[in-house]
Amino acid sequence: MFNVKIVKIGQSGIDLCHFPGERVAVPLGKETVMRTVLIPTDFSKNALHALRYAQELYKCERACFFIFHAYADEVYGEYKTASHEQIAQRKADKKQEIERNLDQMLEEVVGTPPNPLHTYESIASFDTLVDGINDFVDDMNIDLVIMGTKGETSNHKTTFGSYTIEVFKYVKCPVLAVPEEFEYRQPKNILFPTDYMLPYKRRELKLLGDLAGKFKSNVYCLYITDFEELSPRQEDNKMFLEEALTRPYIFFETTGVQNRADAIMEQVSEKNADMLVMVNSRHSFFEDMLYRSTVDLLSLKMKIPFLVMQNLNR
Numbered sequence: 001m002f003n004v005k006i007v008k009i010g011q012s013g014i015d016l017c018h019f020p021g022e023r024v025a026v027p028l029g030k031e032t033v034m035r036t037v038l039i040p041t042d043f044s045k046n047a048l049h050a051l052r053y054a055q056e057l058y059k060c061e062r063a064c065f066f067i068f069h070a071y072a073d074e075v076y077g078e079y080k081t082a083s084h085e086q087i088a089q090r091k092a093d094k095k096q097e098i099e100r101n102l103d104q105m106l107e108e109v110v111g112t113p114p115n116p117l118h119t120y121e122s123i124a125s126f127d128t129l130v131d132g133i134n135d136f137v138d139d140m141n142i143d144l145v146i147m148g149t150k151g152e153t154s155n156h157k158t159t160f161g162s163y164t165i166e167v168f169k170y171v172k173c174p175v176l177a178v179p180e181e182f183e184y185r186q187p188k189n190i191l192f193p194t195d196y197m198l199p200y201k202r203r204e205l206k207l208l209g210d211l212a213g214k215f216k217s218n219v220y221c222l223y224i225t226d227f228e229e230l231s232p233r234q235e236d237n238k239m240f241l242e243e244a245l246t247r248p249y250i251f252f253e254t255t256g257v258q259n260r261a262d263a264i265m266e267q268v269s270e271k272n273a274d275m276l277v278m279v280n281s282r283h284s285f286f287e288d289m290l291y292r293s294t295v296d297l298l299s300l301k302m303k304i305p306f307l308v309m310q311n312l313n314r
Contacts, residue, residue, distance in 0.1 A: 035063040038145045040133060040167070042069070043101050046148030046180040051109055053305070054146040056184040057211075061117060066140065067105060068123045069098050070132035091126060098124040129163055130170045137173040143207060145175045149306070168280060168308045174207055176307045186215045187275040187305070190248075191267055193222045193260075196234035196241070198279055204309040205244040208277060213247025220271055223254045224263050268304065277307045 037054055041047040054065060075091050082090070102122035110120060125132040133145060149164050164177050190212055212219050221241065230238065242250060255263055268276060 033062075035061055035144070036066070036140055036142045037063055038066045038068055038133065038136060038140075038142045038173075040068050040070070040129065040145065040147045041102075041105065043105065044148065046150055046178075048105065048109070049180050049182075050146050050148040050178045051105075053178045053182070053184050055109065055111075055115070055118065057146075057187075058118070059115065061214075063117065064119045064121065066121050066123055066136070066142070067102055068125065068133065068136060069102060070125045070127050070129045071095070071098050072125075072127050072132075073129075075126070095124055095126070130166050133167065133171050133173075137171065142173055145171060145173050147175065147177055149177045149179050149302075172310055174204060174307060174309045176305055178305045179303055182304060185274055186217075187211065188215055188217050189271050189273045190217050190219045190275045190277055191222060191264070191271055191273040192219055192277040193224065193264055193267075194241075194279065195223060195225070196230060196237045198311055199237060200240060200244070200279065201309075201311050202244065204279070204311065205241065208307070208309065209245045209247050212245070215248075217248045218271075219245055219248045219250045219277075220267070220273075221250065221252045222264070222267055223252070224257055224260060225254055226257045228254070265302075273304060275305045275307060276302070277309065279309045279311050 035058055037058065039047070039051045039054060041051070051065070051067065054063075071094050075087065075094050099122070102124060106120050106122060110118075123136065125136065127135065136142065137145070145167065147164065147167065167175050168177070190208075192208075208219070211217075221238075238252065242252075253267075255267065257263075264276070267273070
């Protein structure tokens, strides 16, 4: 069983967190839960960029970053007809190689001097990417997965690689995908397309509320519809959303039905959005988009971080 890690902030009175134009003091003795963030990596520039984004996003919070690489496919992929002995040797060699690469990556990103609020752990997992992430998320009660939008071998014409889409769909934890060309800035404006049909998970909304609240962000809930009235279910879910997101500034807006990708990208531009948020669940707006290739259309244009919250059993 995972025990939530409680830490004491500060060694000499207060810790100071610096944002552009403001200074925040945290009193000594205040307790806070350490954020647990999983960073899958294939050692590409995009994966490294995602880790640096995560460091900035949680710059002023206690956070443990788990740098994760799953390598089962690398062992089996080239040796489909190999003997058990050859596979075992390949597995041992690959594990050593991955661990060296993880150590080198950590040396590069920890910083000089290191952020005293951050700790790092590296994990070489003999598993497939999605299964390995899911098992680790369950074992360590991970708050958030932050990853690059594509790996070293992905199609460079699109933003989302095939592995990223798989993680979006099947990992039972919020996933934040960061485009490689996106330069970090605070997520002051967050676009949240929703049809209000989902009974939102409180834990997922708390993550969004905490993230948006600490930056005093605007959260724009966008309903794409030609109808003005909501059903009783939609009204209840909308009210729950409003009650859960009390720390940021929340706005409810509608736009007429059109191509969903175009509608979303139009609002991203109009709101100068720094982050796009959607919810994944069976029969949800997001799942419908996935299977209708709307995400493929979005991936051609997406230039900002994309947070996919899960409404799956966990």
